[in-house]
Amino acid sequence: MRREATVKASLAAALAGLVLWGGLPLYRHRHFGVPVVKGPGVTAVLKLSEFSKGLEGTAADTTVFVLQGKEPGGRALVMGNTHASEPEGMLTALIFIEHAVVEKGTLYVIPFFNASAGRNTRPGDGYPLYFDVPTEWGSKRFRFGNRDASPLDQWPDPDVTVHYPTKQLLSYIDARNTNRTWPGRPGGLPMERVTFGAMELIRREKVDLAIDIHGAETMFPVTNCIVAPEKSVRVATMAALTVKAAEGFESHVEPSPPRFHGLSHREIGDHSDALPFLLEAPIPFLDQPTGPKTVEFFLDGKDPFLLSLSKKKKLFVPYDETGWSLEKRVGQHCSTTLEIFRQFSRRNADRALVVKGVPRYAEILENGVGHYYADPSKAAPGTVLRH
Numbered sequence: 380m381r382r383e384a385t386v387k388a389s390l391a392a393a394l395a396g397l398v399l400w401g402g403l404p405l406y407r408h409r410h411f412g413v414p415v416v417k418g419p420g421v422t423a424v425l426k427l428s429e430f431s432k433g434l435e436g437t438a439a440d441t442t443v444f445v446l447q448g449k450e451p452g453g454r455a456l457v458m459g460n461t462h463a464s465e466p467e468g469m470l471t472a473l474i475f476i477e478h479a480v481v482e483k484g485t486l487y488v489i490p491f492f493n494a495s496a497g498r499n500t501r502p503g504d505g506y507p508l509y510f511d512v513p514t515e516w517g518s519k520r521f522r523f524g525n526r527d528a529s530p531l532d533q534w535p536d537p538d539v540t541v542h543y544p545t546k547q548l549l550s551y552i553d554a555r556n557t558n559r560t561w562p563g564r565p566g567g568l569p570m571e572r573v574t575f576g577a578m579e580l581i582r583r584e585k586v587d588l589a590i591d592i593h594g595a596e597t598m599f600p601v602t603n604c605i606v607a608p609e610k611s612v613r614v615a616t617m618a619a620l621t622v623k624a625a626e627g628f629e630s631h632v633e634p635s636p637p638r639f640h641g642l643s644h645r646e647i648g649d650h651s652d653a654l655p656f657l658l659e660a661p662i663p664f665l666d667q668p669t670g671p672k673t674v675e676f677f678l679d680g681k682d683p684f685l686l687s688l689s690k691k692k693k694l695f696v697p698y699d700e701t702g703w704s705l706e707k708r709v710g711q712h713c714s715t716t717l718e719i720f721r722q723f724s725r726r727n728a729d730r731a732l733v734v735k736g737v738p739r740y741a742e743i744l745e746n747g748v749g750h751y752y753a754d755p756s757k758a759a760p761g762t763v764l765r766h
């Protein structure tokens with residue numbers, strides 16, 4: 380009898396140990412704070428819940444950085460981490476927060492748009508929990524997130540997602556995908572409250588341009604492009620042609636399908652006066668037939684399997700031994716965003732947006748992405764937030 384109790388107790392202890400051993404890294408990941416250093420251009424820091432009360436006190440609430448220029452002008456919203464497994468948008472947004480100085484107009488930057496997805500993981504796919512970007516002062520650590528919000532913050536999933544307000548049927552998982560829940564609603568599921576908050580910000584603050592920054596597989600046809608609905612096509616086309624001619628990289632324009640609902644590039648334009656744009660740059664790391672998902676591969680984008688697929692013409696972008704580095708991806712996003720501002724401003728002098736201090740493609744290729752992140756331990760008091 381006594382022996383049986385001892386066996387049971389040791390089995391229970393072993394099980395508890397296993398749960399702790401497996402769960403602690405995930406707990407630490409969820410609670411890890413990425414330092415965000417506010418640059419000289421930041422004039423206010425808001426929460427998205429100020430535009431969507433239902434987010435207050437939840438893990439889906441997120442920070443909005445405001446960079447207001449001295450002169451009035453146009454207004455733009457830049458979003459990163461709509462899909463937190465495509466962190467290039469967040470890395471680009473942080474460069475804007477640290478370096479942009481707005482001379483005319485106002486910039487709103489949401490680096491961790493799906494804050495819950497940024498605290499979710501993809502360990503089943505062999506993804507790392509974190510990635511470190513090398514800088515001159517050491518390396519800056521970021522959480523590697525998932526495409527969808529954490530089930531800890533929104534659960535259970537429906538059998539089928541019914542898009543609001545069109546009633547279009549979407550996959551069950553899209554209920555946690557903030558690029559399927561636009562335009563959202565105030566009392567909806569948490570992810571609908573996130574997109575509703577951004578819609579309200581866009582409407583109340585009279586935002587002219589909304590730029591949602593993503594990344595996609597090299598084997599996915601919608602990659603290396605600017606997705607734009609009809610109302611944004613002129614500005615997107617001019618931006619694409621200009622970056623190609625002046626900076627030597629490709630980013631073609633893809634039309635936003637009018638009947639595919641829930642996406643930022645569709646709903647923002649249909650439910651506000653803003654012109655939406657969704658930017659994609661290729662992330663080889665996201666492709667399926669690759670070697671191990673290491674941090675090094677995420678940073679340099681080099682993979683022998685993709686290289687052989689490229690020779691068989693199976694990829695939608697040119698791909699060679701040089702891979703597709705983080706520098707190229709973030710550099711493209713910085714330049715394309717700045718070019719969209721410039722092209723819009725040329726046509727709308729009274730709503731011009733003039734942003735200085737943000738590096739462009741060639742500078743980022745030359746200096747590296749980490750060069751643009753300041754050491755948070757040396758930053759002035761009160762300028763560092765953890766997200």
Ligand SMILES: [Zn+2]
Pocket residue numbers: 462465558593594
């Ligand atoms: Zn995406």
